[in-house]
Amino acid sequence: MTLAFLRPELNQLQAYSSHTASNPLPPEELDILDTNEFPLDFPPELKQKFVDYLFNAIPANRYPDGSHESLKQAITSYVNETLAQDSQALITPDNITLGCGSDELIRSILLATCGPGQGKILVADPTFSMYGILATGLGVETVKIPRHLDTFAININAAQQALETQPINVVFLVHPNSPTGNALTPAELAWVRTIPEQTLVVIDEAYFEFNGETLAGELSAHRNWLILRTFSKAFRLAAFRVGYGIGHPQLIEALEKLRLPYNITAPSLAAAQLVLAERETLLGEVPGLLAQRDQVFTALGQHSQLTLWASNANFIFFQTKPTELTQDLAQHLRQAGSLVRYTCGGIRLTIGTSAENQRVLSRIGAWCQQCV
């Protein structure tokens, strides 16, 4: 049955479903390696501190701070700390907007720039699926251009041609890209700097804390750039849904007009403040995770049945040879209890704890052995 009052675009979409929904194993037997979160919860003292704060300082009957003022201030300090000591490049709270996850910001960006039949977005496939999904839901067309399959660098000629021949209002780039893990190369960056001011360039730095490279220092030279960040990955706050955008104050003002008045709950605001205050401790564990990633990469590289790509983030993208077996391997791993993501013809494996990594490596090893 079709409901006549619904927009036809919705027929192309499915509601987002999370990984655990379809697995027969009990949740405690599953290693969650498919959603790119950091594998550890807060240290217990920190969690207790947070719970005490909720109990003592957050009145449940009051609306949260709808202006996000003090969190914007804290984010400003954090971002400026990561920029070269160039006062031209430093940002202020007027450069920041907050979303209920960066997913909300992606939707606000689309609402601010495109409409049904009005403007298109450009993405380089494979990439983060949310841009296309949210665009489809709003009746906005997504133009997809390819990447070079050996490195997953963007096909710049194709991108440039699309910009010159189609009404592209927004280009979405991920730095480093998901699901493939590659950061923007100098050649790609040189092209990004040439994109004319009538096109918004969104640079999604969801994995910034893992590769340490940001384009935030160049924002003052590019009024048409918006950087997206999230607390869901290295900062361990996926449960709380907080993301932010950094850009020109006029663009930020437009996005602020479109967000819901109290889009970030009081516990989420407090959690983001807490992780920023404790960033030395929390981000201090990132190098250890990257060492784990390098070990997993080396171990996967031992299998002649796999093709893998170097990663600048907390996950690794790989395929089987022949590629037709990749989906079979993904399903085998999920059934064995290592949840991995099968997407864009490959497997995206999130780096977990040492024990989780060992388990998935031994499952992959066993699969490779029985398949020769």
Ligand SMILES: *Cc1c(COP(=O)(O)O)cnc(C)c1O
């Ligand atoms: C995880 C991720 C996000 C973060 O989404 P949230 O809504 O903030 O949890 C955004 N962009 C990319 C590319 C991601 O991988």
